[in-house]
Amino acid sequence: MKIICVGRNYANHIEELQNERPDSPVVFIKPDTTIGQKNHPFYRPHFSNDVHHEIEVVVKINRIGKHIQPKFAHKYYQEIGLGIDFTARDLQAQLKAKGLPWEKAKSFDGATVLGEWFDKSTFSDLQNISFELQKNGQTVQQGTTAHMLWPIDELIAHVSEYFTLKIGDLLFTGTPAGVGPVAENDRLEGFIDGRSALTVSVK
Ligand code: ZN
Numbered sequence: 001m002k003i004i005c006v007g008r009n010y011a012n013h014i015e016e017l018q019n020e021r022p023d024s025p026v027v028f029i030k031p032d033t034t035i036g037q038k039n040h041p042f043y044r045p046h047f048s049n050d051v052h053h054e055i056e057v058v059v060k061i062n063r064i065g066k067h068i069q070p071k072f073a074h075k076y077y078q079e080i081g082l083g084i085d086f087t088a089r090d091l092q093a094q095l096k097a098k099g100l101p102w103e104k105a106k107s108f109d110g111a112t113v114l115g116e117w118f119d120k121s122t123f124s125d126l127q128n129i130s131f132e133l134q135k136n137g138q139t140v141q142q143g144t145t146a147h148m149l150w151p152i153d154e155l156i157a158h159v160s161e162y163f164t165l166k167i168g169d170l171l172f173t174g175t176p177a178g179v180g181p182v183a184e185n186d187r188l189e190g191f192i193d194g195r196s197a198l199t200v201s202v203k
Contacts, residue, residue, distance in 0.1 A: 003030040009174025048088035054175035055133035058083040073153035079117040082190040115198025143176030
């Protein structure tokens, strides 16, 4: 399986990193080796001194598809959850400055943390899913899918123009503002529509 990630999908996060607003979704892929073991801590990699949390709504693909039309995209997923796209921000900044790919900063072993899955029927409005990340009990990131530049179904249509979607693939839909560094012994907890969906400690 593969993880398809969308960058710059929330205007307030684009502003905080002083990035350009893209004309079409910014997309990158993470391999399955980036997924941390369930209920294990996140270990900060030795090559970074500035690892950031990025909380994101994640969609689990449950059908094979290519060239999916937006109006049919909802048929390609049943479960939604939260994930953290840990990012070595210092390394990413160096790579970005040179116009190089981001994989070393985002796709290292353990950089992706997943939580519980929820059937999409348990959400009152997929266009307005609220979510947040707490660090040591304090809210650091907060968002709603209503503020996505490209909503879930449009993202699926877009990425399926380039990549065949397969069963079990994950779509990370972008992070809202509030990304920041993690330190040893931090405890992160994500909530989706008020439900606890993900917890991880940092080592
Ligand atoms: Zn991200």
